[in-house]
Amino acid sequence: MQLNINGQSRNSNAGASTPLLWVLRDELNLTGTKFGCGIAACGACTVHVDGQAVRSCVVPASALVGQKITTIESLGSAEQLHxxxxxxxxxxxxxxxxxxxxxxxxxxxxxxxxxxxxxxxxxxxxxxxxxxxxxxxxxxxxxxxxxxxxxxxxxxxxxx
Ligand code: FES
Ligand code: FES
CATH class of the missing domain: 1.10.150.120 ([2Fe-2S]-binding domain)
Known part of the structure; x- marks a missing residue:
């Protein structure tokens, strides 16, 4: 599947039920998003989906095809902090x-x-x-x- 992550089209071979968190961390090496609880309780894994805060440990990446995913890696840059x-x-x-x-x-x-x-x-x-x-x-x-x-x-x- 193709996912729109930080303004780029990224390919993922994850299974249909794989949470977005593991696609980000394990497949795409976007390790700024953290694993804490895995049950949507702590918020360490928060990303944006179409501008809304979403806990990526409980949302299958396959459900987000066509939506705009933003991670901490693109909130700002070293040169231009948010x-x-x-x-x-x-x-x-x-x-x-x-x-x-x-x-x-x-x-x-x-x-x-x-x-x-x-x-x-x-x-x-x-x-x-x-x-x-x-x-x-x-x-x-x-x-x-x-x-x-x-x-x-x-x-x-x-x-x-
Ligand atoms: S890892 Fe705790 S809410 Fe996702
Ligand atoms: S858990 Fe250490 S700064 Fe929040």
Whole structure:
């Protein structure tokens, strides 16, 4: 089957019931997406499917043919960080780091649908688990990124 992953058509020989997570990690070497629980409980495996946060450990890749899959590898780049990634650094969010790619993907989907989330909105949307307890910093970083994203762009010539 052909899958649309990070804007590219990628071939997979996975069986019909193979979860997307294993196609990403084992076939395509996109190892930024992590395995935690395998039962849609922790969020370590979160990716976007057509812009929505999806837990890739429980979704068969074969069900996603024709849909746009985005992984942490294309959220930003070293040269151009996504505002969430910049905020994550500024707020020193990661501890061990294991859950963080899933956290970032869940946060990116949240901000895409709600550019100015309240604490309650964040707590409702961010159901990812973190053994290191980074929840307060995750919340602060999402607010920081939302502020950055909502700032009007400075026009050429210096007048906002
Ligand atoms: S590994 Fe998918 S939700 Fe935990
Ligand atoms: S940073 Fe360690 S599990 Fe979240």
């Amino acid at each position: 505002p969430l990634q910049a905020a994550w650094i500024a707020e020193q969010v990661p501890q061990c780091g294991y859950c963080q790619s899933g956290m970032l993907m869940a946060a990116a989907a949240l901000l895409a649908g709600n550019p100015n989330p309240s604490d309650a909105d964040i707590d409702t949307a961010m159901t990812n688990l973190c053994r290191c307890g980074t929840y307060q910093r995750v919340r602060a970083a999402i607010h920081r990124a939302a502020t950055a994203l909502n700032k009007p762009a400075i026009k050429q010539g210096g007048v906002a």
